[in-house]
Amino acid sequence: NAGVTQTPKFQVLKTGQSMTLQCAQDMNHEYMSWYRQDPGMGLRLIHYSVGAGITDQGEVPNGYNVSRSTTEDFPLRLLSAAPSQTSVYFCASRPSQGGGEKLFFGSGTQLSVL
Amino acid sequence: GDSVTQMEGPVTLSEEAFLTINCTYTATGYPSLFWYVQYPGEGLQLLLKATKADDKGSNKGFEATYRKETTSFHLEKGSVQVSDSAVYFCALTRLSGTYKYIFGTGTRLKVLA
Numbered sequence: 460n461a462g463v464t465q466t467p468k469f470q471v472l473k474t475g476q477s478m479t480l481q482c483a484q485d486m487n488h489e490y491m492s493w494y495r496q497d498p499g500m501g502l503r504l505i506h507y508s509v510g511a512g513i514t515d516q517g518e519v520p521n522g523y524n525v526s527r528s529t530t531e532d533f534p535l536r537l538l539s540a541a542p543s544q545t546s547v548y549f550c551a552s553r554p555s556q557g558g559g560e561k562l563f564f565g566s567g568t569q570l571s572v573l
Numbered sequence: 574g575d576s577v578t579q580m581e582g583p584v585t586l587s588e589e590a591f592l593t594i595n596c597t598y599t600a601t602g603y604p605s606l607f608w609y610v611q612y613p614g615e616g617l618q619l620l621l622k623a624t625k626a627d628d629k630g631s632n633k634g635f636e637a638t639y640r641k642e643t644t645s646f647h648l649e650k651g652s653v654q655v656s657d658s659a660v661y662f663c664a665l666t667r668l669s670g671t672y673k674y675i676f677g678t679g680t681r682l683k684v685l686a
Contacts, residue, residue: 472647501662501678502617517673549616560605560666562674564616
């Protein structure tokens with residue numbers, strides 16, 4: 460079982476460049492989310508989605524865009540990267556109903572913005 | 574709003590020592606409480622959970638009890654191993670509404686042989 464798959468695992472960008480972090484899950488989960496992990500700050504929610512066509516902002520949404528055209532995919536877009544976006548990014552999913560409240564995490568994307 | 578506070582790390586212990594990592598929360602009503610563990614280079618994975626007051630979650634020798642009166646969910650293990658070295662996150666969520674999770678800042682545990 461693949462679970463939650465994130466690509467790429469590592470990425471280096473220059474300030475102002477754009478890129479998309481990919482996230483896909485094969486568990487038919489309605490809920491998907493993006494977190495960033497920074498030292499001393501734990502995990503902070505960027506954006507989340509409760510189903511295809513539905514997205515909402517989390518705690519730190521500025522500088523990031525998302526869309527949810529299918530149940531499986533939830534890409535995170537950085538339109539103009541900034542050094543403050545250097546972080547480790549995690550995608551996570553869970554079923555909206557049933558299956559308990561367990562979050563399934565991807566293995567992360569380490570992003571450096573120079 | 575809801576929040577989770579964890580003890581700061583790092584915590585360094587010798588093998589077979591007793592472990593406690595403190596976690597307290599602020600929330601209205603009755604959230605569900607969790608401990609997640611992150612091994613080096615990996616994503617988080619669920620360690621244990623409790624969904625109502627006085628519930629005890631347990632897994633792999635770790636335990637935590639949902640204490641409503643002290644708003645706490647401390648993680649304990651009687652005898653740690655080197656393989657337990659990881660970062661531990663306390664978290665809460667609600668079973669309805671927006672499904673948002675609130676995570677603590679994480680506590681790094683290092684166990685020495």
